[in-house]
Amino acid sequence: MEEEEERFRESEEEEEIQVTLVGETPSNSPPSMLLSVIYDGKSGKALAKLYDFVNDKIYFWYDNTGHRSYLLTDIPPREIIAKHKEIIGHKGFSHMEVVKKFDPLELKEKTFTKIYAKDPLSIGGRGNSIRERLQRTWEAKIKYHLSYMFDRGLVPGMFYRVENGRLVQVETAIPDEILKQGQLIYKDDKEFLAAFNEWLPLFQTPVPDLKRVAIDIEVFTPEENKIPNPKEAPYEIIAIGLAGSDGLRRVLVLRRKDMGLNDGDLNQFMSNDVEVMFFDSERELLKEFFKEMLMYPIVITFNGDNFDFTYIYNRALKLGFQKEEIPIVLTMNGEAKYILGIHIDLYKFFNSRAIETYAFNGKYKGGEKSLDIIASSLLGISKVAREKPISEMNYVELVNYNFRDALLTLHLTTYNNNLVMKLIVLMARISKTPIDDLVRSQVSAWIRNMLYFEHRRRGWLIPNKEDIQRAKGTTSTKAIIKGKKYLGAIVIDPVPGVFPNVQVLDFASLYPSIIKRWNLSYETVRCPEKEQEVNKPYPDMDHWVCMDRRGMTALLVGLLRDMRVQVYKRLAKTEQNPVLRDYYNVIQAALKVFINASYGVFGAEIFPLYCPPLAELVTALGRLSITSTLVRAMELGLSPIYGDTDSLFIFNPDKAKMEELINWVRDNLGIDIELDKTYRIIAMSSRKKNYAGILSDGSLDIKGLLGKKRNTPDFAKMAFNDVLKLFAKIESINDVQAVTGMIQEKVKEYYAKLKNKELPLNMLMIKVALSKGIEDYTANKPQHVKAALQLAPYGYKIGPGDIIFYVKTKTKEGVKPVQLARIDEIDVDKYVEYLESSLEQVLDALDIPFESIIGSKLF
Known part of the structure; x- marks a missing residue:
């Protein structure tokens, strides 16, 4: 499996979420989509969140079947009673029973003891849990809300109704022509045909246009490029942009003493069709935000777990909000849950290698998966260029900047007829994974859940x-x-x-x-x-x-x-x-x-x-x-x-x-x-997985080229793009020689600018964020840390999350922050290496040695 498979590792324990904001809990309900299932620690039950998109309501359905958390062991009940009194006496112990399961490794039915507990953490998650007291157990590390869904056969993204308090799946009508296709494909295989008919409703059930709002926040930052710590939330939230699928276009803005407001500003706001609401206090701003948020079953963010929602939650606590007033819960796993509905963090979804490669064919492959990069690649729209720190923006600049980020986040789910939202719902159905879990986990977790669901359906031991x-x-x-x-x-x-x-x-x-x-x-x-x-x-x-x-x-x-x-x-x-x-x-x-x-x-x-x-x-x-x-x-x-x-x-x-x-x-x-x-x-080229081609429709198809590698200086990226534009001019084999000559001249041009130090420093700088405090780099200090240390004597306060801009130099440290560097100090040879590494593969495909280009130029 690819090495990135579990960048977002899951805890194997269930967290107790205390539901304080309650959706309607009816005895009967119309068909509603199952968005998610959680374990509600307050009630001690599984809680299903259902969205009725016709009446625009969220329904909460609490389990009423008496389902409990459990594990399996091969120790008979009598032996547990006789030799494991600590199990029977455990404060979380409920009861036990004998069950039969098919063991897929031995291919035979076996007998197990099923030990039930009063809560998931009594099964596993604490040092004195039941799981820790038994040498051999099975199915003890499955999160309770998933185990509950597997046992009940619940499929997220499908439609259910509440009938006399019971949760019942709504049947889906299947077109005859698709049923006939299955009969043709599997005319001699009854097992495959039965599975085909069983799976069809997952795909034939439509995915409605789910009401949702995308949000983005801006925080006052006294220092440029300083990202405030969301766990500490030290500074004011000065703007919250909201872009809704129902047409909401609103920015909540904190009025500041140093910022004037004139009619020209208001006119510009109106022309952009964005409603601006000003608040004299940050507390009132957040109060309005929570009110707006609760109007939607789904809230979309881009990196909301790591920043927006975490910052809002901790800032609200600092401003005196009670936890039950905040519709957000932070888990120990680093997730920010939306109590009433679900929170979809698109950053984690688009960072999935499987999504990048198979769903979007590598359209945003390479480099950092930022909102700007992904929106530019998929939507053709970029963020508003920021020419000054957030804290120095006037109201017009702030609103435009803030709302564009919220709008881009929304558009990532609405473009191409809601492709991304439909994709998320369909994959939740296939994998049997709650929608908010799916976007936060990698493909191995999706396939695991799909297989676990099938094990439980068949009565197999996992x-x-x-x-x-x-x-x-x-x-x-x-x-x-x-x-x-x-x-x-x-x-x-x-x-x-x-x-x-x-x-x-x-x-x-x-x-x-x-x-x-x-x-x-x-x-x-x-x-x-x-x-x-x-x-x-x-x-x-x-x-x-x-x-x-x-x-x-x-x-x-x-x-x-x-x-x-x-x-x-x-x-x-x-x-x-x-x-x-x-x-x-x-x-x-x-x-x-x-x-x-x-x-x-x-x-x-x-x-x-x-x-x-x-x-x-x-x-x-x-x-x-x-x-x-x-x-x-x-x-x-x-x-x-x-x-x-x-x-x-x-x-x-x-x-x-x-x-x-x-x-x-x-x-x-x-x-x-x-x-x-x-x-x-x-x-x-002579290298494997390295070629450049022009398809029959005239589009470029490039494999294995490095021009978009993360942290590559802008000049090298520009050279790479210029070379590709020239390559695209090849119409037939007869054009190869002429285009090859043009490419050589273009590379010579960049090489000459480097040697003559004619490129500006901003084209040469490298951008790297600090992942931890400077003082935590004790042994080998990376180059961006060396550059950051040089800024300290000049009054710069630098910490985790700060972006360091530096250039390669011939000075003692080998690097300098761009703020202190001069063009005559740059290490030309290092930048020639950047140029070569960015272009060598496309040049190799055309049989153009890099040395032959720079060697033909006299300096």
Whole structure:
């Protein structure tokens, strides 16, 4: 699994949230969307938050089934009573019972003792919890609200109604033509067909336009680039921007003594169609904000957990608000919960590598995931440029700056017909994860919840990771990449050069297809029934697979793969109704996220169902598939020039031969392969995963280039962009020489400006934020810290969160803060290295050695 898989690690304990602001709790309610489930410590019950979008109401439904937190152990009740009196005498102990569960590792039913507790923290989370007093337990580390949902079969994002106090799911009508598609796909497989029909309501249930408000705050900061500590909330909140999906455009502004207000200001506010409300006290401003906030079931922020909501909460306490007056709760996990509805933090959602890669095709890949970068990449709109500190802005500047951030945050959820909100809801349904949990966790947690839900539905024991490792063993191959446990995907060495008319064949969902075809799942790989009906899919490995029972992962991943490729991807192209067509496209995008991440989690040690032999088999069969296809392509007389994981690049192919190859792969490997894209021209370097091409529609397709690397000086980014613009001028193979010459001249131009020190310092500066206090850097001091230390004698107060702007110099420290530097001090050689590292890969693709460019210039 990718190394970023759990940047936002989850606590395994349930936190008690005290609900003080109450939604309506009816005995009967109309159909309402289940937004989230939490554990309410005040009532000691699970609490479901339901949104009736027709009547615009939030309903609270408290569990009335008597459900309690529990764990499983293999110690019989009599032995617990006789030898574990500390369990029976535990103040949180409720009762116990004997249950039967199917053990997927031993493939047989076993008997367990189910120990119930009065509250989740009595099961686990404290030093004296029941879990800590037993040597072997199962299912004791699942958060209670998730365990509750799995047991009740509740699916976030789906519609429920309250009938005589009971929570009942609303049925979804399924079009006959889609039901018939399932019957055609699975005409000979009743198990897959049953699963297909069971999953259809998750996708066919519409996602309504959910009412929401995006907020952004501005805080008085006495020092430029100083980000106030939200836990301390030392300074005044001077503005709160609110942008609502219902048309709300409002900024709450704190009137300040040093700021005048004239009619010209008011006229400008009105022309921007933003309502401005002034307050003489910060307390009144926050009081109005809480009132506005409570009108919405969903509040959207960008980094609200780490800043906006945390700052508001702590500032409100400082101003004398009682906790029960604040509709925000801060958890020990660093999350800011919205009591009445849900809080969606888009920063964490867009920082998910799976979302970035599979849902948005890397459109904002590389660099910091800031609001400005993501909004610019997806919306084509940037933040308002800030030319002075927030505290020095007049009212006009402050309102414009503040409201734009709130509006951008809202637009990230409304653009392209509410694509992001629909994507979030659909993925909550697939993963069985509350919406506010989903945006704060990574893909491994989503897949874990999906699989746990299925275990509970089937009555299976959820095994511990240690149990799987003992039962399945380790891997057979040696990894090439440091940190990996097994040999990964294959990348076929490219043929360097510039090629016209290159077509790319793409294996449709290669790894999910392999998982389905070979019945790969943690319980079927190296199963205990080795002497019965098994298969050795990869002869060189001592791994076998049970074939007499359908693997859970094979079923779920295979099903989602089929639903995307054979149903919704096709409907997204053929549906005549534009609204439905857009919705089907969102469905296939949501499915793409899951099926592309489904293999990797089993090879990630942090995943609770970690199974290295399973992940190893998937990559081995992937390597076998692409090498077999490569050999067959050459046998047919085709000319492959590159292969990467699940794609094959073929130069100037014959159409009939390509069709023959596609049919051979489908018939012999059981995998669909299709024409993915055609390059008008492509420049392949000798490096793997490094090429630059122009597609048939004239758009650029760049792989592996570093020009947008984080902390790259602006001049290097500009040089990179200028070179790409020139590369885009290539229309045919005949243009390559002329464009290559123009690129060389452009690079010479930047090199000359560096050598002659003609570039301004702001083009050369590097920006890095301090992650901790300067005094905490004791041993090796990074360059930005060295620069920050030079500012201290000049009265600068620097702390965590401050952005340090510095340049590379030939001075003793090797760096200087930009405020103190002179252009004649810069280390030209270091900046030439930046220029080279930013351009070397695109130059390499065109066979232009960087040394040949700078060596031809005399200085």
